[in-house]
Amino acid sequence: MLTSLLDGKRIVICAGSGGVGKTTTAAAVALGMAERGLRVAVVTIDPARRLANSLGLEELGNEPHRIDVDVSGELWAMMLDSKRTFDELIERLAPDARTRDEVLANRIYQQLSSAVAGSQEFTAIAKLYELDQEGGFDLLVLDTPPSRNALDFLDAPGRLTRFFQGRALRLFLRPGRLLGRGTGLVFSVLQRVTGVDLLRDLSTFFRSIGGMIDGFTERARRVGALLEDPATTFLIVTAPRHDPVEEAIFFHRKLREAGMPFGGLVVNRLHVAPAGEVPAELGGALGSRVASALDDLAALAEREAASVELLRSELGSVMVVVPEFADDVHDIEGLERMREHLFDAA
Ligand SMILES: Nc1ncnc2c1ncn2[C@@H]1O[C@H](COP(=O)(O)OP(=O)(O)OP(=O)(O)O)[C@@H](O)[C@H]1O
Numbered sequence: 001m002l003t004s005l006l007d008g009k010r011i012v013i014c015a016g017s018g019g020v021g022k023t024t025t026a027a028a029v030a031l032g033m034a035e036r037g038l039r040v041a042v043v044t045i046d047p048a049r050r051l052a053n054s055l056g057l058e059e060l061g062n063e064p065h066r067i068d069v070d071v072s073g074e075l076w077a078m079m080l081d082s083k084r085t086f087d088e089l090i091e092r093l094a095p096d097a098r099t100r101d102e103v104l105a106n107r108i109y110q111q112l113s114s115a116v117a118g119s120q121e122f123t124a125i126a127k128l129y130e131l132d133q134e135g136g137f138d139l140l141v142l143d144t145p146p147s148r149n150a151l152d153f154l155d156a157p158g159r160l161t162r163f164f165q166g167r168a169l170r171l172f173l174r175p176g177r178l179l180g181r182g183t184g185l186v187f188s189v190l191q192r193v194t195g196v197d198l199l200r201d202l203s204t205f206f207r208s209i210g211g212m213i214d215g216f217t218e219r220a221r222r223v224g225a226l227l228e229d230p231a232t233t234f235l236i237v238t239a240p241r242h243d244p245v246e247e248a249i250f251f252h253r254k255l256r257e258a259g260m261p262f263g264g265l266v267v268n269r270l271h272v273a274p275a276g277e278v279p280a281e282l283g284g285a286l287g288s289r290v291a292s293a294l295d296d297l298a299a300l301a302e303r304e305a306a307s308v309e310l311l312r313s314e315l316g317s318v319m320v321v322v323p324e325f326a327d328d329v330h331d332i333e334g335l336e337r338m339r340e341h342l343f344d345a346a
């Protein structure tokens with residue numbers, strides 16, 4: 001199903017509400033395309049521990065490593081390290097080694113970068129941009145952060161740009177600003193009490209980062225442009241339940257409004273109605289418990305089928321349905337099962 005959709009694409013982004021199966025789908029899509037002979041890298045974000053284990057993602061660097069799996073292409077995977085990605089960005093944008101070291105060692109930078117990196121939305125796309133520029137892969141598959149709001153992700157480059165161009169930062173950067181009489185006194189008292197030379201940290205930070213603002217802004221712009229590239233496509237992952245379905249419909253609309261390339265929809269963890277009746281031999285209390293469990297499952301399946309219909313009529317797009325498996329998806333065999341549904345289903 002997904003094959004024709006992904007044909008000729010360089011980047012696939014798996015987005016959707018929390019917990020619906022974005023990470024699993026991203027890994028299974030990467031596996032499927034590697035089986036088609038491509039050299040594929042998947043960038044995962046906080047994969048469930050068992051999946052991370054079986055893909056060997058725990059002893060990560062911030063670069064993809066090859067997974068030992070029998071495919072005609074190559075499957076590579078990495079787990080995003082946000083802080084590291086942000087530091088690498090500084091390394092690239094710093095005009096010289098001294099500025100670089102000054103910024104990286106600076107306490108203000110360390111706090112700020114943890115805060116920005118903590119949101120993961122920007123660093124995920126920034127890493128994608130790096131890998132795309134390096135050009136070592138036919139296809140990059142990006143998992144997205146478990147945010148409550150998938151839109152945070154679309155807006156991340158814009159938010160960073162606004163921060164760097166914003167008034168707050170410009171004010172700080174004005175020469176002499178930090179050295180006003182009153183402030184100087186406060187800082188020197190602080191330094192005496194805490195032993196931390198906050199003023200020096202602040203002024204070093206703003207002096208060295210000041211020269212990188214244009215670089216940052218330009219980088220954020222290009223990273224943002226990658227999301228609109230025709231060789232990029234979004235897969236919206238959802239579950240057949242009320243809230244994720246509403247969010248998927250909303251997200252789809254926002255993608256369209258933002259002019260970003262929507263590819264298709266993955267509805268994950270669909271329950272199917274049980275076939276057949278409770279055998280007559282199974283009488284008594286046990287028989288009626290089984291019957292009532294089957295009724296519950298049938299009702300759930302019916303509600304979920306209605307969600308699928310709603311999505312079909314609202315989105316009218318390529319849609320792939322993956323059933324709820326008996327066990328969670330935590331190794332290559334599980335991914336292979338998921339891959340079959342994503343790629344081979346009629
Ligand atoms: N079709 C399925 N059947 C059974 N279990 C599944 C299925 N798809 C995913 N899972 C399991 O559901 C859990 C959540 O999946 P996953 O981590 O991929 O979701 P996510 O959208 O990435 O979550 P988050 O928003 O927290 O990042 C995992 O334990 C995964 O193994």
Ligand SMILES: [Mg+2]
Pocket residue numbers: 022023024045046047143144145146
């Ligand atoms: Mg995830």
